[in-house]
Amino acid sequence: MTTAPRLTAKGRATRDRIVAAATDLIAVRGVAGLSLDEVRRAAEVSGSQLYHYFDGKQALIRAVITRQATAGPSPEIGALDSQEALRAWADAAIEYQERDRGVGGCTLGSLAGELAVGDDEARAELSSGFLSWQGILREGLAAMCDRGDLRADADLDELALALLAALAGGNVLSRTMRTTDPLRAALDAALARVASFAP
Structure with a gap:
């Protein structure tokens, strides 16, 4: 390389x-x-x-x-450390898909769809990128937990992974179906899961 x-x-x-x-x-x-x-x-x-x-x-x-x-899961939005910030992040992802009519641009998810099978080096780099994004999401959730916005029993790793999976999976389905409905549904479900741990 x-x-x-x-x-x-x-x-x-x-x-x-x-x-x-x-x-x-x-x-x-x-x-x-x-x-x-x-x-x-x-x-x-x-x-x-x-x-x-x-x-x-x-x-x-x-x-x-x-x-x-390196761009992270939310290049235009700051720290994802509140319910409002997470909602703005989800809305921005949906708006991005709507603007591109479901094509959705070049994302880690779209790259993973093409490269994760048959290219172990690319798969490892993509995995590392996704883990980095999960870490960013987890940091925001941890800040919410520290402020008392989330209960102490919230599994921050699981919640961050749910948000990441909703983004990546929703993007893939939206690109395939040429509608933002799958992305919206996935992100709404993940945000509801986070909100369920509000005190």
Whole structure:
């Protein structure tokens, strides 16, 4: 796998542009339909520039996984440490699906659907990304518990996993069925589960 230590600011910007272009193309075509020539044209870089940062399609896909995992489950919303914040997070996820008419962009869930079987390295990286997202959700729930907004008997790991599964599973069904109904139902159920532990 290609790594890019000690990149200049210009080099980081070029590499980020390549990864962003690949992310956008995967959202439309999927991993199987990703063409390095299309990435090169979309990012407006030469072939030598692309291969300077990535030694092939697999290395670029790994960078996309890292980018999406680093964004977290709620890139536009702050800490998920209240019922209101969790509702806003769910609403934002639903709005994102509605805006894209159920296509839903390039998410860890969509990447997992294509890469989790047959590519152990990608599966491990995706799993690590999902665990990171679960940790972010758990931190918010822990803050709620510390404030007394959730009862002490709440299983924070289970609740965080339920929220994450609702997001990922709901996104996959919504992309497949071209409606946000599955995502809305899954997130509403997960939020109701969290709310059930209110004192």
